[in-house]
Amino acid sequence: SGGSSDSDSDSSSQKSSSSDAAASVKKDGKLVVGSLLPQTGDLAFLGPPEFAGVQTAVDDINDAGGVLGKPVTQIKADSGDGTPDIAGAQVDKLLAGNADVVLGAAASGVSLSVINKITDAGRVEFSPANTSPAFDDAKTDPHSLYFRTAPSDVLQGAVLANTILEDGKQNVAILARQDSYGELLAKQVEKGIEDGGGTVATKVLYSADAQNFTAEVNKVAATKPDAIALIAFNETTKIIPAMVSKGIGPAAQQIYFVDGNTADYSKDFPKGTLKGVKATYPGAELKADFKARLLKTDSSLKDFTYGPESYDATVLTALAAVAAKSDSPTDFNKEIINVSEGGEKCTTYKQCADLLADGTDIDYDGVSGPVDLGKTGSPTKATIGIFQYGADNNYTNLKYVTGAI
Amino acid sequence: MDWGNIIAGSLQQGLGPTAVIYALAAIGLNVTFGYTGLLNFGQAGFMAIGGYALASFVTTWGLPFWLGIVAGLFFTVVLAFLLGIPTLRLRADYLAIVTIAAAEIIRQTLGSVTLLDYFGGQDGLNNFQTTFRNLNPFPGGLDLGFVSWSRYDFWLLFSGWVLVLLGCLGVFLLMRAPWGRVLKGIREDENAVRSLGKNVYAYKLQSLIIGGLFGAVAGFYIALQHSNMNPSWVATDTTFFAYTVLLLGGAARVLGPVVGSIVFWFLITFLDLIFSALTRGDDPFMPTWLMDGQQASLMRLIFMGLALMLLMIYRPQGIFGDRKELAIDAR
Amino acid sequence: MTHAASTSDPSPVPAGATAEPEGIDRSEHLAAAEGAILRADDLVAGYFPGVNILNNADLYCREGELVGIIGPNGAGKSTLLKALFGLVKIHTGAVSLNGEDITNKRADALVTKGIGFVPQTNNVFPSLTIQENLEMGVFQRPKSFRKQFDFVGDLFPPLMERRDQRAGSLSGGERQMVAMGRALMMEPSVLLLDEPSAGLSPVMQDEVFVQTRKINKAGVSVIMVEQNARRCLQICDRGYVLDHGRNAYTASGSDLANDPKVIELYLGTLAQK
């Protein structure tokens, strides 16, 4: 992929008329994917499935002959989600390693902190997990180099709100992490609840580096809500005990989790702590065979969240490079949306690549769903799962809901 | 292990934009701490002011880039006054804590939900770097064969090192002059200096302002380098790193911060690359029960902590310092 | 009197100047020091490695003797006392107390052995009250506090008056009294005094010298450094003149005080007018 000899030719999209152009990266025939996924930080528990998804995809692609005749190589970096100062230097590492695409970050907030850096350098940023609606704003991505396989929280917000109303809760408190993700998901949930006739008792945004959350929890408790939506990452393990000691724990209140904190807590809490908590996260039902393949890549997986999305993001990148006949990000970025929707359906890299080789327009349907990306590079349709925690502090599926954005 | 890549990668950081940022921040600390003896642990606060002024002027208020720069410098001076007037009469250790506290106040306030609309909360601000990018006079990046920088990074580091050298020249001229002598005198005993008819307070304030201005410029470079300004760039650790850089090079030496920064970032990256190489792959050199990739990423900080300790213990004067000068009992 | 060295430099030069006594004959010291309660032999000591302040200094003090040390500023008088007391590192040479080697022993261990010390500067605990400062003097034997406190209080009545005032707020002379008082609290058998009279009013100075003499008469061996040289030589049994980190002259107090060479180089004629 690209060396460092950039040229200033404006090869980026129509959107960027007012701002300057992204650098363009020369093609060198080798597609390098850089993964910027959480190894440390508040989302570290979601790192393993994501890494496994990318790795599985890279293996599949290379088994099928690679891209443009060469195997795809992967560079790993830590997005350190929740502590954005890690991601910056890690992106430098990826850029220096000539990564053509940066798969990540997981947290929307972290992605925002590096998006300019990545796309200004003329690379594609492709997140499997960002759900903040902010990325659909053209200002956020002036060079059209940002894509994602996770659906905007417009959808998750609606599903969560509907679930809350379905449970007969009318006056809901929202406790959310202050970042692009928490803020905007909270806003969507609030909107959904108010549209459905309910009221939001209070919406408290907390700063993730707070040492404790007693004041926030007190504030929530003081409004005596019917239910509480907790939009958080790993700090959930601090907030839940604080809620319990304020008398608004899962035993006393219906509590809702979201993608940022839906995880296996059997090691973290005594039995029964989370019993009855409901949760939502994007992603269609995980097919058994794909789950088995992820487990083959990483046998220690416990959660699978965003594993399929990571797989699909990797495959879509590869397909776009094949379609553009170039590994230059500023070339293949225009093909990513094309290969994801409209055309002959195909479901594996090999199948799709063969079709492309025949000059057919394809529509890749992936393991995470149909992955039809819209104009803004985000899925236009997606499935959200609704789950419930049992006494073992682990979650099981209640149902899946599909919706359009 | 690919030594070539490891060395190249380390050099790239050691000479790259990050080293520029810390060199600038440390030059500022050198003036306030190294020469004047003020234990200013609030350098990150000045960096925050610089970076955020630039970012918010452009992004939030849609004002010109250069106005953002001017504003950054202006608010830095304002902050130096606000901070200096109450605190410069405090004892050294009190001053340290108060300045840390002030930096945290700034950081947490700028990153707060309350001011979300202006400063972007935890995610910070984006899209303010365009003017700077467009100023880039270089047609391409810099490729030295074994290390290379992209066009933007090259511009950052070129302009940055020019500023660093100008800064050093300024510090050199100032510290050779009687002005610098007064600062050094204040470091030793401010009452003595006062008894000789020098307005100690004014000098301290000047020192704080100058140190802060360097911090603000470092803040600009933080924002520009990351193309983003958010609170985590200016956490307390940032100040600690800047101190490490300064002490590594040698406090109260003109070139101390520059050499310190280059060496620091070279070593940090070097360690990082070594340990990640040791733990990479399916069959890593380092057994996984001992260290996995995630733990490997901590090694550089573990070493940096150790290095800072050992440095202060065995070579407290840094690379350039004078051992004898340090050994003199200040009392 | 003994001219341990002959110096031809006429000016009263502080350390760093050229007048360096040479070729010291140590035999007399070796002979006389036999059986002394405290003796230091051939001390080389300093603050930094490589920079010696004491250059082969000798000193002894017999039981019940009052030894005075005078000399120009920067000669190493304070350093000598500190070296005796384990506060400055001795590079070569030996210090012994009652025949026991105490070279480079920790100061607090020497206190246990009965040595007391009043430093020249920083000789009080500023954040402790006067009474607490004195308590520190008997830290190892808190039981004897009352008795000693009364004794020191009689000696320096202002201290009794102000016993609850923090030493840090005291005037220079008041501090000196506290410092002296603290050392007396511990009933030492050997007392090292570094310029105890500095900063005191004349009447207090006299009092310090008289009391020192009295304590000495009671059996305490005393080594005192003084810039109030004439007074010091008046009361001491034996005096040393220290220059450039070694003893330049040693003789009985009155002999030294009347030696024209010593007067010219170290004592001056001011006080005689």
Place this chain on the structure above:
Amino acid sequence: MPTRLRHLVPRSLSLVLAAVLAVLVVGGVLTATAGSAGAAEPTCVRPQPRTDDTIHILGCLTDSRTTPPKAVPDASISVESEDGDVVGTDTTDQTGIFDIALPGTSTDNIGETYVVKIARDSLPKGTKLRNPKQEALRVTLNLDSDRFVTFPIGDIPQGTSLGTRALQLAVGGLVFSLLLAMAALGLSMIFGTTGLTNFAHGELITFGAIVAYGVDRLPGDIRVFGTNVTMVVSVLVAVVASVAFGWLQDKGLWRPLRHRGTGIIAAMIVSIGFSVFLRNVFQYFAGADNHNYSQWTNPKPWSLGPVDITPKDFGVLVTAVVVLVAVTLAVQRTRIGKATRAVADNPALAASSGINVDRVISVVWSVGAGLAGLSGVLLGMTQGFDYQLGFKILLLVFAATILGGLGNIWGALVGSLIIGIFIEVSTLFIPAELKFVGALVVLILVLLVRPQGLLGRAERVG
């Protein structure tokens, strides 16, 4: 005196440990149980799930003026299309449920907007919509599932009154401030004696929490007479380990530094390095995640009048008070208190007075680290911990110490109480995320007026 000193450590330690033990056992035994309210008439009994591909609009009307809310039957609801055509109507059943099927399949309906209306006069007498203007809801369908709406009846429950909240916050703040005080006392003692501004003090706090966690995670429970005392043992081990850690740290690091004559600023920088080092070592071994202890993670609160306090917090509170009183008295009653100040003022002179400076400092380090470690475990018990536990509150610990006056024991206590309580109570008026900011601003304001801290003393010039 050396014997005196040597006795002081075990004596004050055993006092502290006994107190910890007693309180923790009591706290453990007192774990409260709460009964659940009796079942009422069924409300909102939902229809059986369907398998067809249609979308329904459902809801449940309840009157939330009673607890638990009562179903509101016989209210009529209608759904209109955007153009005003009625596409379906229903009246609520005995359990309050209404259920209106929309025409067409789910795919037909995605993206459609409907208006759901409630007929106000069909509501039973005395019931009022919570929001009288909200008789019609516009809903846009974007999901392939049934859509739920609601028409709340009865006022929003009254929030807790300001006074009560202030009281509750103050109690929470009290617990926090006492833990802060233990850490601050340790910091202040170490500063007071060695003059070291110890930036690695936060890591001493974390150390306690981590050691306890290590013990806690050993397989199996530790039981005495059938009572699970794992946590009690963990706390004790943590305190002992912290004391040992403090002692070792002094012996292995700080004492050699002192003997080399390292200046206080250099030592301060060493402590920064040590802090970075330890923090990352902690992360190396304990990971970056937040952890909770196995016992008492989720105790139910006791209600003492308007104030909720969990038995755990109560236990922590009592432990902290006992320990603080014990240590403060030990320092005040014994000569070591004065000895520490003497050493602080002038180590050389202290040695000249016969004080074994190194031993005094050793004791101070041990006790200071023990206090920090204890505050770490207890903090971990009240709020969970991660490798940054101490680092994140270090600034507050400093603020507390300085607010009171550096090196002054009582100052540390007073400062902690002010900071800890202020932090919590201030959230009534300022955004919760800025609560630390508020405390730090208070610190700066106080120093403006009293540069030497509340209980500190000004120094003499000249």
Place this chain on the structure above:
Amino acid sequence: MPDNQSAAPRDALSGPAGLADVPHEPGAAKPDPIVVADDVRRRFGGLTAVDVKHVEIQRGAITALIGPNGAGKTTFFNLLTGFDKPQSGSWSFNGRSLAGVSAYKVARMGMIRTFQLTKVLAKLTVIENMRMGATGQRGERFLSALLQTWRGQENDVTTKADALLERFLLLKKREDFAGELSGGQRKLLEMARALMADPELVMLDEPMAGVNPALKQSLLGHVKSLRDEGRTVLFVEHDMDMVRDISDWVIVMAQGQVIAEGPPLSVMSDSRVIDAYLGSHHDQDLSDDTVAERIEAEAEDEIDAEHSAATGGTHKEVSA
């Protein structure tokens, strides 16, 4: 009260000569006072450290300020030079009121003091310490420091500094760090540094405490030459030989108040001064045991006198 202007003729009235007709009483008016203090009072808690009704310092003369330990001499220095603030009172220098004027401004006006506990700038070399003493240096302003317009002036400053160092026997230590000097050398450096400013009034706080007698003697000449240059010297000292030798006028303080004034010989024979301060045997040889015994016997009375003088009527203790 000051009726003089700095421009007033100074011939006959100025200097030691002007003191001839001044009455030997506390608060006596001088013909040409440079410093005038009125009702200056400083309390620490319950202790009144300074309570000066009226005092004038004669221009061009050497005035000694003596008094028992704790009499308030250093505190009075601190008050005059702006290092401390009194509860009440007014004082002026050259007719200009100094109330509320900060220390550095006082120094700039030409009133330079030294400290009883020396304050050298340890990590600056001796010569740098000296240069620092010079006033009105262009290079101490930020811009001219940056623009390097201070070179010429610096050379002059250095020449002057070297001359002073030579006189104070410190030239050998020129390039050493001041922190390496012995206690006495520090005193010397501080005094020399104070002279760098060409002060009109030099205020020395126990300048000779700890200085070797031989050196002290040679320094006295230097202090006298300051007077010959037209400067005013005010010093605190406990060394009576020095006071007698060089001072034109002596002011005695006790318990914060001025209790006596006059030329040295007359003051030293004042019985109150002898009682409170000197002791009746300060000239006698202690090596004579009978003298020593006598002193010892009388000591108690004298000390009682001194200490009641020092603590005065206020017996309230200062709370720590």
